[in-house]
Amino acid sequence: xxxxxxxxxxxxxxxxxxxxxxxxxxxxxxxxxxxxxxxTVSKVDRFLANEAKGKPIIGxxxxxxxxxxxxxxxxxxxxxxxxxxxxxxxxxLLPLLEGGDIIIDGGNSHFPxxxxxxxxxxxxxxxxxxxxxxxxxxxxxxxxxxxxxxxEEAWPYIKDIFQSISAKSEGEACCEWVGDEGAGxxxxxxxxxxxxxxxxxxxxxxxxxxxxxxxxxKEIADVFTKWNKGVLDSFLIExxxxxxxxxxxxxxxxxxxxxxxxxxxxxxxxxxxxxLDLGMPVTxxxxxxxxxxxxxIKAERVTASTKLEYVGRKSEFEGDKESFLxxxxxxxxxxxxxxxxxGFMLMQEAAKEYGWKLNKPSIALMWRGGCxxxxxxxxxxxxxxxxxxxxxxxxxxxxFNKAIHKAQPGWRNVISKAFLLGIPMPAFAxxxxxxxxxxxxxxxxxxLQAQRDYFGAHTFKIKPECASEKYPDGQDxxxxxxxRGGNISASTYQx
Numbered sequence: 258x259x260x261x262x263x264x265x266x267x268x269x270x271x272x273x274x275x276x277x278x279x280x281x282x283x284x285x286x287x288x289x290x291x292x293x294x295x296x297t298v299s300k301v302d303r304f305l306a307n308e309a310k311g312k313p314i315i316g317x318x319x320x321x322x323x324x325x326x327x328x329x330x331x332x333x334x335x336x337x338x339x340x341x342x343x344x345x346x347x348x349x350l351l352p353l354l355e356g357g358d359i360i361i362d363g364g365n366s367h368f369p370x371x372x373x374x375x376x377x378x379x380x381x382x383x384x385x386x387x388x389x390x391x392x393x394x395x396x397x398x399x400x401x402x403x404x405x406x407x408x409e410e411a412w413p414y415i416k417d418i419f420q421s422i423s424a425k426s427e428g429e430a431c432c433e434w435v436g437d438e439g440a441g442x443x444x445x446x447x448x449x450x451x452x453x454x455x456x457x458x459x460x461x462x463x464x465x466x467x468x469x470x471x472x473x474x475k476e477i478a479d480v481f482t483k484w485n486k487g488v489l490d491s492f493l494i495e496x497x498x499x500x501x502x503x504x505x506x507x508x509x510x511x512x513x514x515x516x517x518x519x520x521x522x523x524x525x526x527x528x529x530x531x532x533l534d535l536g537m538p539v540t541x542x543x544x545x546x547x548x549x550x551x552x553x554i555k556a557e558r559v560t561a562s563t564k565l566e567y568v569g570r571k572s573e574f575e576g577d578k579e580s581f582l583x584x585x586x587x588x589x590x591x592x593x594x595x596x597x598x599x600g601f602m603l604m605q606e607a608a609k610e611y612g613w614k615l616n617k618p619s620i621a622l623m624w625r626g627g628c629x630x631x632x633x634x635x636x637x638x639x640x641x642x643x644x645x646x647x648x649x650x651x652x653x654x655x656x657f658n659k660a661i662h663k664a665q666p667g668w669r670n671v672i673s674k675a676f677l678l679g680i681p682m683p684a685f686a687x688x689x690x691x692x693x694x695x696x697x698x699x700x701x702x703x704x705l706q707a708q709r710d711y712f713g714a715h716t717f718k719i720k721p722e723c724a725s726e727k728y729p730d731g732q733d734x735x736x737x738x739x740x741r742g743g744n745i746s747a748s749t750y751q752x
Contacts, residue, residue, distance in 0.1 A: 269327045270291060280363070293305070331355075333359065334361040343370070361385075389446075391628035392627040396628065402631070405435060446531070448628060449524035538694075574674070618643045622635075668685075671685065
């Protein structure tokens with residue numbers, strides 16, 4: 258297809274739901290000419306006549322006209338429903354595109370789909386980019402966090418547009434190339450998993466303030482206001498403050514009228530399942546997904562509340578309230594650190610498993626602004642990975658090492674008091690259990706391995722310091738645990 262006189266658009270965007278419209282307006286505000294298209298063509302005309310009026314935005318009434326209006330290499334961004342719709346659009350566009358053109362999927366696609374699309378389109382000389390987009394409708398309009406990955410040859414051609422429209426943190430764009438194939442959507446998936454964890458932790462903090470300390474919503478809002486000026490300064494703490502302050506027309510807090518049955522779109526579950534697939538202990542995200550599942554069986558919980566009672570020694574909070582709130586702040590901070598540490602552990606393992614080159618300092622930078630999990634301590638995570646690019650674990654960085662040790666007494670106090678009062682804190686508790694497990698040199702998995710060998714002849718290895726001629730170091734060993742027949746080396750035993 259020839260370039261033609263109509264090829265004036267820097268990028269074409271398909272999908273005029275609110276996110277798509279807002280991204281187009283954002284790009285236009287930054288001086289880029291954008292071609293808008295939608296399968297329902299009447300939506301294009303309405304958009305041009307209203308929101309896009311007077312801006313460098315043009316429209317098209319067919320895919321052929323749409324493609325003809327794009328400068329080469331053509332840059333097409335899809336903001337459509339993840340799944341089949343993305344594949345359908347790719348197939349519609351392919352006959353109209355040429356080698357070197359770029360297709361960008363900005364939806365919430367699952368990373369294996371982006372892996373597949375990247376490989377498929379590379380075979381047709383089309384450069385595929387799968388980009389995470391975070392920040393919701395407002396972020397899309399005024400500065401999202403963008404996480405592009407895929408065919409790196411495409412990056413020079415979209416870098417200026419993406420970094421111009423993204424959020425900025427201390428002058429740096431919250432957008433950088435992430436890695437190969439589906440890495441962009443993978444990082445967005447982990448972002449959403451961490452978001453699940455952050456939200457669950459905040460909900461548990463609210464629950465213990467309400468149920469243990471008997472605090473009214475206005476007072477809880479004041480606590481979140483205070484926290485938002487310190488180490489917990491973040492978007493989610495900020496919106497929680499606003500939610501706590503919001504009263505219905507009758508003057509009562511609206512949040513207390515909302516059914517306690519959480520929804521989920523699936524990205525948190527994707528993260529937890531992938532962590533299990535990779536054998537990584539991403540416990541806090543997994544527990545947050547399960548907490549939503551527990552909230553979902555509301556009718557059963559109502560029945561259980563009439564049959565299962567709290568039995569314990571203490572039914573009311575005892576102690577200094579202000580001191581406990583300080584401890585709660587530290588507990589939330591430490592648990593959040595664990596959540597991010599687990600998230601980066603998972604991404605590190607994924608990079609090994611999938612052969613990606615992940616840009617860890619840039620990932621932390623991208624999350625500093627424009628996205629749902631943006632928080633003040635992400636600049637410390639950015640610094641940690643810039644100082645030590647091959648940092649094995651976030652907790653080994655001096656800043657976070659000191660922070661989590663300082664937080665420990667309060668963290669332990671809050672969880673123990675909550676359990677004594679019968680208040681569930683699954684995310685707080687799993688964060689602390691993971692921390693205690695991670696810092697433990699010898700876990701009871703030795704017994705577990707013995708059990709597996711006893712009932713299934715699954716074998717075990719001996720500790721190097723306990724190796725002997727009978728039990729050689731590094732060898733898979735099977736023992737007859739009943740004492741009959743002696744020991745059998747796995748090298749001669751057929752399981």
